[in-house]
Amino acid sequence: MGRDLPQRDFTDEDRERFRARLRASLGLLDGLLTSPGFGAGEPTLGAELEMFLVTRDGVPVPRNEEVRRAAADPRLVLEVNRYNLEANLTPVPLRPRPFTALHDEADTLLEAVRRAGAAHGAEPYCAGLLPTLRPADLTRRNMSPRGRYAVIDDALGRAGRGLRVSGEQRLRMRSDTFCAQGAASSWQIHLTVRPEEFTRVHNAAQLMTAPVLAVAANSPLLLGRRAWDESRIPWYEQAFGQHRRRVAPADRRSGFGHGWLRGGVRELAEEAVRRYAPLVPLCSDGDWDRPLRPGGPPALDELRLHLGTLWWWNRPVYDPAGDGHLRIELRALPSGPTPADMVANTALLTGLVLDRAAREPGGELPFALA
Template sequence: MRDFNIIQLKNKKDRANYIYHLLNDIKALDLMIERGLIEEGSLRVGAEQEFCLVNEQFLPENKSLELLEAINDDHFTTEIGNYNLEINLDAQDLKGDCFSKMYNQLKSLLEKAGEEASKKGINIILTGILPSLTVKNADEQNMTEVERYAVLNNALKSHRRQNFDIHIKGVDELNLLSDSVMLEGCNTSFQMHLQVGPNNFIDNYNWAQAISGPILSACTNSPLLFGQELWMETRIALFTQSVDTRANSFLLNEKQSRVSFGNRWQTGSITDIFKDNISRFRSFMTTGFIKDSIEMLNRGEVPKLRALGIHNSTVYPWNRVCYGVMDGKPNLRIENRYIPSGPTIKDEIANLMFWVGVMLGKPKKYENIHDQWDFKDVKTNFFNAARYGMATQFYWDGKYVSSFDLIVNELLPMAYKGLYKVGILPQDAEYYLKIIKNRVHNNNGSEWITRNYRSLLKNHKRYEAMQVLTASMYEKQQKGYPVSTWGMLHHSTESRFKDQRVVKHIMSSDIFSVRKKDSVELVLNIMKWKNIHHMPVIDGNRKLIGLISWNDVKDYLEIPKKLNSSVGSVMKTDIITTEEYTPAKEAKALMEQHGIGSLPVVNQGELIGLITLNDF
């Protein structure tokens, strides 16, 4: 979808023309498979590296287009979030030192980007979800100003016809409504491609599904979103919900999401996978540059199947089938979309090698796995891995086994076998697979993030902890050592960002509030129980309507008759407030100017936090 202009399907003529080409592409793919035109013997690997841009305070920096222009390299392209970019690595023949070549190219390209970024006060970070992201970064104002993203956003919104409802429950819980698809931009991944011949494609695809859970468990790197500790790989839940075009209903809805692991094994032809997607998900984009694929075949040309490519780019299975053309030859690939970006380049190449090795090292006993295993067990394995990472218990080959035991005792030996079979250099296989082994013995990215985030919260408010954590990740990545070697952070209680503090750094967001109909007696008891001196008063929409302090009601303790008075009768309604991105120094000056001990923090009138003089 990156090499041609995209427009939204709006009228009957455009829709009919697009459907004509889409159906022709399916026919053409069937014909190419039938005639043996799809490349069979060659094995290749490729990858796409998404990464985040942050400023010198390690907060998201919306300068992707500016940086892209400065880099001036066709390997780089945009992402939907203006604080993200992507690198498309060159495909490599799967042999010899191909993984070292990919490492060297990726390292070189990231260094090139880093040099240009540093001139603009930008740092580059590899992570599945940037820890310092806030809800503010996930609105349409942060969308990259490229037409196809606006088209995609408008099309998905019009298809859903209601806000996107995000509800993710982990250690913490996130409930959020979004009026755009920009929450999808919070996800950054390391997408891995393996070219597979058509003859055994379906069996290989099913095997890719079967191993997804165990592979993911070793690679999780996205446990935080907006400061909430959710799934070990929160991207899986967030991406599913952020582009879900299924509207909520009182009726039971069994439609499949555009982001999906699937509901069953594949047992038909390769084109049946595309046909199923076309049957389930309507097209809403097209381009004016589509050639007739059947006519191209009849002329002896190789079609690019652009209509099919456009549709495929709006359906997001975690293992996606892709068609492409390389050196004039059509090919088929399995795209692994569930692996997060980071924590380091070495970790990412190790993830790629681990996955490819297990794909190629499949023992004979797992052939035709769809006849042996229940697909729901495999799907359960995948989502359990996303939730629990290395703590997952998998149902594998008829018994429960821990992630550690499965990886160390079965999958790593399998990966070595698969890599040696295609002639990967033994020293490369040993080097990168040892990174996986060390990781499962020590910690992966998610484990390192959660342990250090919890530690930081002992001395920092949430927003500040998110920022310190992001800065620490950057420093670790710059050294280049795999995440298994990263230890606990040694930090002082003094924040490194003290001079740049805003209200969000110091405010309390877990605040106790009351309604105006509540009694003064209840307020007094809550204040005593929680040792607090100020309580905001909110309405049913969490809008701030008043403030009540201990000094306002403490005398009521001596007058029992007044304890039943309503909060509304004693609260102050002339309230001084601030916003979350107001500099902390300004907020303190405001409190001193008005002689107040607390300052509610609001966003469009809605209460989101509270600061007191003790917070400075």
């Protein structure tokens, strides 16, 4: 989902070919979901740790490419703005001690960033929002030197967007770029899920997101104003600009969703293909439905790329590595403040989700309650 893009401009023919491959991918996905061995491995837990680069006084340091290069660690990748970095942690088995492993790796990666950033006066800071940001820090001039973000920004449109957050204090800002999203950092959990369990686990994740987010909230300050206890949530959704175009909540590319899942990952994939126009219609070369290895599942590059341009709080992931598997990316928790905090939030969320999913439903709650 986070790969860079070698192409910036797309034709109508590119878009039509991409849409055709998306539709065909749904049929291939149907076959995969019923094929023996697909998604049958031991469950794993992974995470993405987003962070800010700041001075000791909290001033953003736009040197992510230099810090990443100095760290020389392939687990570190650039995020939207030049003071954002992301660390991709190694997936670990759900048993016996996943939280200890995630804690130790997050701690190691933050120390690596701290050492690499020292020459640039930068150190990592983990929180849902960087409270010292100013509006001038959220402009396109701060965008990371990575083609993916420029393509997405162009595709979303450069018309002025009005961002509004009302809480204890009100905040309004005009922006013509999704670089406003660079104010937010998350701790995103990846939980592998067997195809036959996907509906129950996804619905459990939808139900448990809000109470765990309430426990984890750490970002009340946004551009000098006190808004929500976790102001990252409304800011992130609005930074993609979908709210200003009279788009119905169910059609926005970021958000929580609009109902309980009934038909597994196929339902979400079909919704993604039917409801959302491709932002980045980049078709893979050669046989697009090819397996990564002989006898393996198809790559489905177009479907994976398309899903990566929908920023749902609980997002489906298809991964063709090995024999292939499905994941749910639990995206709502904030980064920080420490690895211990993030791992504790992970233990609470995954424990509640898996416990709820394992229970027989005893009457369905209204989705509006979630």
